Every structure is written in structure tokens, then in C-alpha cells.
Amino acid sequence: MTDLATAGSGAELTRRYTGALMNTFGTPQRVLVRGEGAYVWDADGARHLDLLGGIAVNALGHAHPTLVSAVAAQLGTLGHVSNFFATPTQVTLAERLLEIAQAPDGSRVFFTNSGTEANEAAFKMIRLHGRARGASRVLALEGAFHGRTMGALALTHKAAYREPFEPLPGGVEHVPFDDVAALEAAFAAGVAGLVIEPIQGEAGVRTPVPGYLAAARELATRHDALLVLDEVQTGVGRCGHWLAHHDPEIGGGVVPDVVTLAKGLGGGIPVGAVIAYGQGPGTLFGPGNHGTTFGGNPVAAAAALATIHVIERDALLAHVRDLGAAWRAQLAACHPRVTQVRGHGLLIAIELDAPIAAHVQAAALEAGFIVNAPTPTSLRLAPPLILTAEQAATFTAALPAAIDAGVRAPHAQEQS
Template sequence: MTALENARARHRSPEATDANLPVLAADGSVAQWTDRYTHAVMDTFGPPQRVLVRGEGPYVWDADGTRYLDLLGGIAVNSLGHAHPTLTAAISAQLGTLGHVSNFFGSPTQIAFAERLLALAGAPEGSRVFLTNSGTEANEAAFKLARRNGGTDRPRILALEGSFHGRSMGALALTHKAAYREPFEPLPAGVEFVPFGDTDALEAAFAVDGDQVAALFVEPIQGEAGVRPLSPGYLARARTLTAEHGALLILDEVQTGMGRTGAWFAHQLPHVGGGIVPDAVTVAKGLGGGFPVGALIAYGEQTATLLGRGQHGTTFGGNPVASAAGLATIAVIERDGLLHHVSALGATLRDRLAGTGNPLVAEVRGEGFLIGIELTTPVAAAVAARALEAGFIVNPCTPSTIRLAPPFVLTQDQADQFVAFLAAVPQDLS
């Protein structure tokens, strides 16, 4: 028996399994786990609404045994639901073969994963991918890419009001919300915010010193701001202006990418992107189906070579396990026809939510399985709390907006259960 076979045998032997492994979880109620959480976990998120112990498909269970229909999907992350057998098998198989290597080395999964992303993005010859662990890290890399476009001759970077690009210092500089920014100022300089969806304001931003703009960062649909889609034609005009002035058009598709809108990327929807080709796209969240994976896709050789050797890096980005998770997620979406399912069921769900007859519902918007329910009064938190008590996980992303980002495996019957709940929500919540 070879040394490798001996090692594998030891890993499989009974004495090396459950009996000697550390306890990963123990019995306890939601209240008990919540109390332990408050003494062990830094208070950056507040107390957990529930302590969840397992999941299957679109459902999760808390430590008290209560089941919930997960209509948030880990905030647009769990695209295949929970404990998907193909995804878990791919991760386990890769981890049992090769778990991590430094970026001094490549791996077949890393290379194949990057190739698949380029193909799905429709990126031209010469395009490249920088693999990361998260959307924030992908946007941080994109920020540095923008800085490299013209250097000190192009100090201006444009972003939109209402934007959310992450919480690291570079990504935070691109994020509009004052409550996120102000505790950490001074932030990296040069970022200017343009009114959301206003093409006249965008024209004006380029009209004076437009050749000093290094990049324009845009979310095709702003998720954190309340699932706000850009108006048709906006991205096409943004593409024209950036091209005329030598600026990069960088699309943040961290939340909208990888099938969330019924297309691999939201800008590929004709009424959203109008056929544009961006200079770069960031993606994460649903990319790994729950495993931490992100990417910066740079279109064309000129953009792809802006970051040279030693100018950026990451320890875990593109590791074999993350890459295997990304490849498996893509494969399941393709195999099971989930893009069509998301597009069709998403349209039906939006129509049924809008048609509940509940006067509390002012508007329903979004694409695919990224849905915003605008309420007539700022009671989103109360609606979300009532939903949780009724067995539904949703997100009050603004005081008057409920966000849904369910797993792609959601069925019509499951969606209709939430529609029935929303129809019965009383108007006088406070």
C-alpha cells in the first residue's frame, strides 16, 4: 500500500471518525443558544432572530424544532437551497482530495471554474477572472482595478445614490449610506455619488472633467436599497458615456448574478442591459450555493491586465473547494433548468403578491427571484417579525420594503403559502 493509500485508509478508519471528533453542536433551546451567542459573538449584527440547526431544500429548522420556509436564502446566497446533495457531494469529494493550496500553485478546479465564469459572462478573448471569497472582496479588487485605470490622472470614481458595495474600506467608499460610512471616515477619496437612475445627472457628472473619471460602479438592481431596478436604457447610456471618456463601466452583480434574475447576469436581460458589454463585473453570493465564493470578471485584455503581478492577492480566493462549489452550483442550475424556473415562477410570484388585494401592498418590483414588496407605511420590520412567527423568513431591507431572495428550488405551492400570508396581514401593524 502506498503512502497516499495509507493516509486515505487512516481517514476512513473507525477510530479516526466520530468518536474522536470535536462536538460541533449540542442540544439546547433557541433561548439557551441565543444567550451563549451574546457572550461569544461580537455584537455587530444584534441578537439572532433564531438559532438555526439544519436545513433541507427551501426549509430550515431552529433549535426548538420549528420549521421555516426560507424566502431570503441567506440573502441571495443559497441558490440551491440547503444541503443540496450534488453540492455537498462535490465539496466533500474535493476536500477529500485537495482542500487548499497557496496561490503559488494552480488547481484544475480553479482553472475550470474561471473558464466557466468567462463563458457564462460572454467575455471576449483576453478576459480574465480574479477569484475571491466574497462580494466585498470582489468589489475591493474592482476598486483597485479602477484606480489602475489612468492612475492619478483619473482621480474620480462615480457610484449611485443608494448603492451598497460592501463594508471593507474601499468597498465602503463606494457605498452611499451615511450610517455605514461615517464611523470609519476618512475613507478612500475620489468617490462621487450620482442620483439613482437619473441619466441627466449622469450626463452632468461626465460633462465637466469627464476624462478624469476612472470608473462608474453600478448595481443593475439595488438590493439593499429596496430592490430598485434601473430604468431601461440607463445602462446603455452609462456604457456610451464611459466609453467616450475612457472610464470603466463596472457592474456589481454580487446580488443579481448567477441566475438570481433568471439570467446568469442581470445585465444580460435585454430590457436591463440593452446588449451592453461592461468592462468588469463582480459576483458572489449565489456563486457557491452557500460556500464562500466571489469573483471579479474583467472583460478584454486591456482591462484584465490593469492589475499586475503583486498588485493584488488573496489567501483563500480560488481554492479548490470553493472552485468545486462554484462549478457544482453552475452545473445544477444548468442541469435542472433553474434559470427558466426562476424567470417563470418569479414573474408569477410577483403578480400574485401584487394581486393579494391587501391595501398594505403599494408595489411589487424586481426580476426573477429578487423581489421587493413596497408597503404603504414603514412597517416592514413588523411584517417580517409576523412572517417569522408564521414560519416564513423574509427581510425588511428598508423601513417600507420587504425583500425576498428565495432558493431557486422554491415551488409554486410553497410560494403561494407566503402569498396567502401576505394577503392576510392586517393594515394596522406598528
């Protein structure tokens, strides 16, 4: 077996990567070899503060002892059995999710391996719900990102993701973001479901105005359509509540019909979930309607249970709310080219006054900070929930130099 600890330099491993893997992600920015807490180290020994968390996945950071112990213990006991059988971890995780989701009696859970799969399952639930009354239209929002499988891609708005694979599953219409009047007009007839992210992550951490989700709930109820909330990126404590729509500023007490989860749920182990609220949505899937080989496997379920346990035990929801609010204020004041800082909890966007975000992201990486640029003018932060105020402050202190370097980068001046 190859000794991965001595596998080569970053340049050598990148060369091997480009020779062995499909070019779906471009050239890797770094080759990472280990992590601890909120830090990772690359193949050349450089340490980086991970402020992206595997894109909102590593809720407990890297190599968290409770998560490692839970996964190792489960894998040493029972690793995989298929869904012809149940396991205690699977059942317990479903019960815990119904509890933290504040789901009413009759609610049920379906497990997947990713957020895309969870949204694919939710799409099928919308189809089943609409079929019973002859409704087939599905609404999503402009700027939405729901995944890249064919059904989830149909819900996703970005043309560059969609167009190479058209025709996509039909019947999906994209409504202007944060526009209640446009949403009401779209509900004219035949709508089976509406899919919304409480906060649009890939569009640059955009939150609808207070009351928008409540209006969406009222319209969906009036027209007998399912309201699906995609909490793949925003759930499991990312925004300072178990689910982002639990935040009064975002949800205002809204109860959805379906919620999709993934990313942070397993703390780095692939696991997703669909929560169907109440007897109606909870019974849409029957035997043969949907399936998965790996979904809800005992190892993934153990990881999710450990993640939920640590978030509760260490009071991370309150920590995320407090740190996020303080950090956003500090970031907003750190440089004159920062025009806005958006977000809730530890899902944050830093808006810049020119399309230089990719240059700033590259400069931050050189300085030892991992962030990303979801739009030409914004940086996204989605760090581990265990991030400390002191660690956050090191990025705030370094960001002005990264912005200045981004402005000086080739082609950046004419862009600005």
C-alpha cells in the same frame, strides 16, 4: 467535541451567542440548526420556509446533494494550496465564468472570498486604469451598497454605514439614482470608473429604467472610464439570466468592463470573482498588484462549478423567470396595503403603504417564513432558485395575515 445536535434551546444558544460574539448584527432572530431544500429548522424544532436564502446566497437551497457531494469529494482530495499553485477546479471555474459571462477574448478572472472583496479589487482596477491618464474620480450611485471594507464602503452610499469610519478612500462621488442627465454632468472630467448595481438590492430592489445602463456604457466609453457592474446579488441566475445585465430589459446588450460576483456563486460556500472583459481590463492586474490567500481555493471552486452545473442541468434560469413573473403578480394582488411589487426573477421587493415592513417581517417569521426588510416600507425576497410554485404560494397565502399583524404591532399604527 461539543455535540451540536444537543447544544441547547434557542434561548440558551442566543444567550451564549451574546456572550461570545461581537454585537455587530444584533440579537439573532432564531438559531438555525439544519436545512433541506428551501426549508430550515430552528433549535426549538420549528420549520421555516427560507425566502431570503442567506441573502441571495443559497442558490440551490440547503444540503443540495450535488453541492454536498462536490465539496466533500474535493475536500477529500485537495483542500487548499495557496495561489503559488494552480488547481484544475480553479482553472475550470475561471473558464466557465468567462463562458457564462459572454466575455470576449482576452478576458480574465480574479477570485475572491466575498462580494466585498470582489468590489475592493474592482476599485483597485479603476485606480490603475485612471492612473495611466491622470484620472482619479470614481462614480457610484445614491442608494448603492457595495460592501463594508474601506474601499467598498467608499462606494457604498448609506451614511450610517460610512460616517463612523471616515475618512474613507477619497475621490468617490455619488450620483442620483436613475438620472442620466446627472450622470452625464458628473462625467465632466477626470473620471476613472463608474460602479453600478444592475438592481439595487439593499435599497429595496430598485432597477434603473431601460436604457440607463446603455447610457452609462456610452458615457464610460466616451470618457475612457471603466464601467463596473456589481452583480454580487443579481448574478448567477438570481434574476433569471446568468447575469442580470443579460436581461434585455435591464442591460440592453451592454458589455461592461468589469463584473463582480459572489453570494449565489458558491451555493453557500464563500467564493467571489472579478471578471475583466477584454484585453485592456484583463491585463490591469499584474504580479504584485493584488492577492488573496484563500481566493479560488479548490473547495470553493468545486462548489461554484457544482452550482453552475445544477442551474444548467435543471433549467433553473427559465424556472426563475417563470416563477418570478407569476409570483410577483400574485403578491401584488394579495393585500390592499401592497402598493407595488418590484424585481426580476427571484429578487423581489414588496412595497407597503406605510413604514411597517419590520413588523410584517417579524410576523412572517412567527408564521414560519424568512424574509427581510431592507427599507422601512419594503420586504425583500431572495429565495433559493429551486423554490417551487407551491412553496411560493404558501407565503402568498400567509402574507395578508402578516401584514395585518404588522399594522397592529406596537407603534405601527402611528407610523401608518
